[in-house]
Amino acid sequence: MNAHEDGMGRAGVGPGGPGAVDAYLDQLFAAVRDADPAGARRLLAEAEAHLRDSAARLAAQGLGAEEAEREAVRRFGPVSTITPALRPPLRAVGRLPLKAFVRPAVGLAALGAIAVGLSGILSEVFGQLWGAGFVSGDLPGVAYTAARCAVLQSPYPGLDCAQAAAAHHWGEVVEYRLLVGAVGLVLLALWRILPREIPLPAGLAPSLAAAAFLLASAGTGLQAAVAAVQGGQGVGAWLSAATVALPLGIAFGVLAFIGVRRGRISPSAAP
Known part of the structure; x- marks a missing residue:
């Protein structure tokens, strides 16, 4: 395993501790901990997959590992714009x-x-x-x-x-x-x-x-x-x-x- 794979493929953990992706996922986990477990699990999995793929593409374009993670998180958007997707639709309120x-x-x-x-x-x-x-x-x-x-x-x-x-x-x-x-x-x-x-x-x-x-x-x-x-x-x-x-x-x-x-x-x- 080369240095790039170690920095980007192992949950974004580098010498200085958790990277931007891990920090974002921690915030997302805290925000959805009271939501429906199945929906929260899917959201976390999709968010992590998207962020890892985005960071890897950015790194392949020449950005450093840490900078690539920060840019991937920036493009993904704040946690507050993601968590409402876990809420049920209005038509389900009666159930x-x-x-x-x-x-x-x-x-x-x-x-x-x-x-x-x-x-x-x-x-x-x-x-x-x-x-x-x-x-x-x-x-x-x-x-x-x-x-x-x-x-x-x-x-x-x-x-x-x-x-x-x-x-x-x-x-x-x-x-x-x-x-x-x-x-x-x-x-x-x-x-x-x-x-x-x-x-x-x-x-x-x-x-x-x-x-x-x-x-x-x-x-x-x-x-x-x-x-x-x-x-x-x-x-x-x-x-x-x-x-x-x-x-x-x-x-x-x-x-x-x-x-x-x-x-x-x-x-x-x-x-």
Whole structure:
């Protein structure tokens, strides 16, 4: 066996340790360890065969062994563009076991709850800037009994009934949303430790998240517009929710688009 065959034919291991091909295969193995075993095994085998052949051709064209491996890896593409090929097609989603949806569902619930918590922080900011009425003031026509006004005004001396009601409701909006956000953090911690089951079709989870956040932004944005037209009281509670939900919906929409595109790449079609 000559030096070239030893450098290129024995898993790319040289005097300095594993080469670029082996390093890439290690990353690929780590990325697919939770996928379907048969599909992961085929992907690793096809990736290694392609990379070895490509590196050998490049070496035959005059590149050094290490440089040939690095160029082969560069042409093959990042690991993130290969692994979505292991995901099942969308048409197979009905045949997936229920356990495949547990971790994604917990993750989506965590994101939604954390978004609610963020809207609570934004509601606090709105109230500090423009007053409690902007966040949670009552719409025209809402009235309270004398007894209820007395209860509302007791923690807020000097405020009239409407102002005290707005301050009371502002506190509830912020506190309840922050509590939901805290639950979201707990769910996020749970999501991180849940086992990764069979992956969902590429782009499905971010598509669901995008749909949920975009619908939430549309609904809360409409409510904010209605409140604004009716006098401007209570706009902030709805506006804070829409302000958080809209960019998240757009971001997850982009991730869904990228995931669907990558899911169409198969190992054999890799460059």
